[in-house]
Amino acid sequence: MSSLALSSSTSLTDALERTRHTRTLVEDLISHPEQLGPDFTPIRRIDDLDTVLTRAPLLGWKATGRGRPGTAVADTLALLDEARRLGLVERLDWSFRCHTFDLATQASLQGELHLTPEPETFGAPCPPRLAVSFLRGRRALAVCAELHEDSFVDERRLRVAVDQMREWGWQFVYADLGGTPAERSALELMEWIRPAYVQVNFASPHRSAALVQGASRIGATLMGIGVDSAPALAQARDLGIRWARGALLGQSVASL
Numbered sequence: 001m002s003s004l005a006l007s008s009s010t011s012l013t014d015a016l017e018r019t020r021h022t023r024t025l026v027e028d029l030i031s032h033p034e035q036l037g038p039d040f041t042p043i044r045r046i047d048d049l050d051t052v053l054t055r056a057p058l059l060g061w062k063a064t065g066r067g068r069p070g071t072a073v074a075d076t077l078a079l080l081d082e083a084r085r086l087g088l089v090e091r092l093d094w095s096f097r098c099h100t101f102d103l104a105t106q107a108s109l110q111g112e113l114h115l116t117p118e119p120e121t122f123g124a125p126c127p128p129r130l131a132v133s134f135l136r137g138r139r140a141l142a143v144c145a146e147l148h149e150d151s152f153v154d155e156r157r158l159r160v161a162v163d164q165m166r167e168w169g170w171q172f173v174y175a176d177l178g179g180t181p182a183e184r185s186a187l188e189l190m191e192w193i194r195p196a197y198v199q200v201n202f203a204s205p206h207r208s209a210a211l212v213q214g215a216s217r218i219g220a221t222l223m224g225i226g227v228d229s230a231p232a233l234a235q236a237r238d239l240g241i242r243w244a245r246g247a248l249l250g251q252s253v254a255s256l
Contacts, residue, residue, distance in 0.1 A: 019086070025072055026083045030091050033099040035073055036065035039252035043114065043245045046224065046236060053233075054250045059243045060112030060142070061256065063100045080118070089120040091127070098130040101137030107256035109141060114173060116146040119153065122161030138168055144196060146175035152182035155189070162193055171196040174215075176225065179206025190214045197223045200241065202232035212239070 029035055040063055044056040051057075067073030083089045097115065104113050126134045137143070145165050151158055162172070172195040177186045187210055198215035200207055203226025215222055224236035227246030236244055 022082045023086055023088070026079070026086060026088045026092060029073065029079075030088070030095045033065075033092075033096040035071075036067055036076065036096055037254060038063040038096070038100050038103070039066050039254060040256055041245050041252040042250040043112070043223070043243055044249040045242060046227065046233060046244045046249070047240075047242045049237075053248050056249070058111050060114060060144070061104075061109065062114040062146075062245060063104075064116075064252070065096055066252075084120065089118050090124050093118040093121045094124070094127055094130055097121075098126075098133035098137070101141060102133050104256065105136055105140045109256055112142045112144050112171075114144045114146055116148060116175070117161070117165075119150050119157065119161075122151075122154075122157045123164055142171075143168070144171045144173050146173040147177075147186075147193070147195070148175045149177060149180040149182040152185040152189075155185065158189075173223070174198040174211065174220075176201045176204070178204070178208035178211055183208055183211065187211065187214055190218060194218055195220050197221050197243075199223050199225050200236070200239065202226040202235055202246070203228060 040061040042061060043059040044053060045051070045059065046053065046056065048056065065076055067076050067079065073079055080089065080092075083092050097117070100113070100115060147158075151161075165172070172193055174186055174190075174195045174197070176199050177183050178201065195215075195218075198211055198220045200212065200222055202224055212222065214220075221243065222239065222241045224232075224239075224241045224244030225246060227233050227236055227244040227248050229248065232246065233244075233248055
């Protein structure tokens with residue numbers, strides 16, 4: 001066998017081993033989603049100048065999956081990409097979502113729960129093994145689904161998902177869409193989706209006047225994110241933003 005053939009065979013073996021290892025890792029996460037947290041970030045009121053921000057009234061919490069630093073799941077975005085390549089995102093997202101519901105209901109969460117459904121779960125039914133957690137969460141929690149740029153890639157799938165989430169009683173958040181390729185689609189669908197909140201990211205230079213105007217037109221509430229500094233807070237207040245999250249408003253916590 002030539003050295004080239006040996007090299008190709010070794011590369012294929014290595015690739016298959018990496019795939020096997022990744023599949024095992026993701027399957028373990030599906031069974032044990034607590035490895036991804038979540039972290040809960042407070043969303044607080046910012047329009048009262050006399051309020052200490054870290055004790056300001058609470059709108060709710062943004063739940064985000066974060067692997068513990070130094071572990072094999074530390075890079076959560078890369079892990080999601082691998083799960084997507086293996087066709088496992090739907091199962092992972094449902095498992096993590098229902099785990100988050102369990103934590104929130106056990107803690108009698110105060111306010112709204114904001115989370116990000118992965119597009120692969122749009123229109124997908126809840127797995128039977130998670131049905132109790134999901135139904136309990138539907139009854140107990142005020143859920144807001146964040147729609148990010150990738151939510152708008154497939155309009156037909158998005159419409160199915162929005163109808164489904166409306167049946168569940170969820171509201172919607174336009175999440176950091178300013179300056180993205182999805183902004184035009186989001187604006188075209190705004191009257192139909194009618195998000196409860198439209199985010200303005202103060203950690204990004206891309207702040208869309210069109211999205212702000214659209215929010216005003218349909219009566220959506222502007223929400224600041226990336227409010228990490230006094231200048232960002234001042235800009236948010238100048239724009240009339242009432243609710244926000246960011247470093248000035250409290251760090252993410254692992255338990256409620």
